[in-house]
Amino acid sequence: MNLDQWMAELAAETPLEVNEQASSCLKSKIYSALILALEEDGPLLPLPETKKAGRALCVFEQLVEILPAPDAVQSLQYCKVCHAKALGERLENAPIYWPGCPYCEFQNR
Amino acid sequence: MRRGISAGFTTYLLRDDLTETTLFVEDRALAAAMLARDRKAAAEFVQRFTGPLAGYVRSRLQPRWEDVDDIVQDTFLTALRSIHNYRGDAPMRAWILGIARHKVEDHYRERLRHSVVPEETADSELIEDPGMDALLDKVSSEERTASILRVLPEHYRVVLLWRYWEQRSAAEMAEMSGKTVKGVERLLARARDEFGARWRGKQKEAAA
Numbered sequence: 015m016n017l018d019q020w021m022a023e024l025a026a027e028t029p030l031e032v033n034e035q036a037s038s039c040l041k042s043k044i045y046s047a048l049i050l051a052l053e054e055d056g057p058l059l060p061l062p063e064t065k066k067a068g069r070a071l072c073v074f075e076q077l078v079e080i081l082p083a084p085d086a087v088q089s090l091q092y093c094k095v096c097h098a099k100a101l102g103e104r105l106e107n108a109p110i111y112w113p114g115c116p117y118c119e120f121q122n123r
Numbered sequence: 124m125r126r127g128i129s130a131g132f133t134t135y136l137l138r139d140d141l142t143e144t145t146l147f148v149e150d151r152a153l154a155a156a157m158l159a160r161d162r163k164a165a166a167e168f169v170q171r172f173t174g175p176l177a178g179y180v181r182s183r184l185q186p187r188w189e190d191v192d193d194i195v196q197d198t199f200l201t202a203l204r205s206i207h208n209y210r211g212d213a214p215m216r217a218w219i220l221g222i223a224r225h226k227v228e229d230h231y232r233e234r235l236r237h238s239v240v241p242e243e244t245a246d247s248e249l250i251e252d253p254g255m256d257a258l259l260d261k262v263s264s265e266e267r268t269a270s271i272l273r274v275l276p277e278h279y280r281v282v283l284l285w286r287y288w289e290q291r292s293a294a295e296m297a298e299m300s301g302k303t304v305k306g307v308e309r310l311l312a313r314a315r316d317e318f319g320a321r322w323r324g325k326q327k328e329a330a331a
Contacts, residue, residue: 045169048168048169064162
């Protein structure tokens with residue numbers, strides 16, 4: 015057996031271990047980047063429609079959602095000004111506990 | 124959750140948990156919600172796929188983990204831009220891992236582009252094989268492989284991972300990296316020699 019065949023066999027027989035755990039900071043940063051990209055492309059789905067689709071809203075989004083506000087307001091991304099985003103992007107196991115908040119749900123607790 | 128990538132990328136996809144057709148329906152619904160710019164769908168997208176993507180990219184970049192987060196994020200942004208291309212006839216996990224594979228190969232290409240191809244030398248391919256018997260002990264074989272890959276010079280590590288774990292031919296690697304096929308083959312030969320020598324060294328250590 016030459017080295018080429020040997021390496022091919024070795025690779026076939028030898029898994030490279032994959033740990034599928036991701037840090038909550040990474041998830042938070044990616045989520046922020048995705049939302050930014052979505053917003054650049056157009057308005058987000060208004061909060062009432064998001065709720066209608068069966069998605070959980072956080073307490074701040076719920077407050078906006080019950081307001082008789084136009085779609086332009088309902089489509090804003092309120093996470094941008096929330097401390098949960100700042101903490102989620104910087105701290106593992108961040109002390110944030112709002113139900114319906116993506117940054118809380120990203121925590122590996 | 125820990126998984127193994129045993130025979131290259133294809134096997135990794137085939138070992139996917141999400142192989143039930145019913146789950147593709149969920150994937151299609153998620154894609155539709157993303158297209159509707161549903162912010163919570165974006166969160167679900169991140170929650171579901173960051174782990175598998177980070178795991179795959181980490182395994183392919185070891186030990187250069189400093190680039191992992193950027194590649195994972197870049198994969199997500201590319202996936203978002205091309206979510207309209209996801210038809211739901213395969214698991215979304217496989218689809219997004221396919222995008223990650225291209226990103227990893229971009230990384231390999233960039234690393235290889237700046238490496239110097241060694242001069243032609245006598246063929247050392249026929250040296251005694253480094254000892255397949257060691258493969259009988261899978262765990263130590265995995266550890267040994269990983270530890271050798273980590274300490275190899277980067278361009279050697281990249282060509283070995285690209286050729287044997289991503290299962291690309293020397294011709295494909297040459298085309299993607301802008302090097303000649305001969306050049307890539309020489310680099311591969313050097314990398315194999317180096318890997319084999321270190322393998323034998325570890326075997327002697329273990330035997331002593």
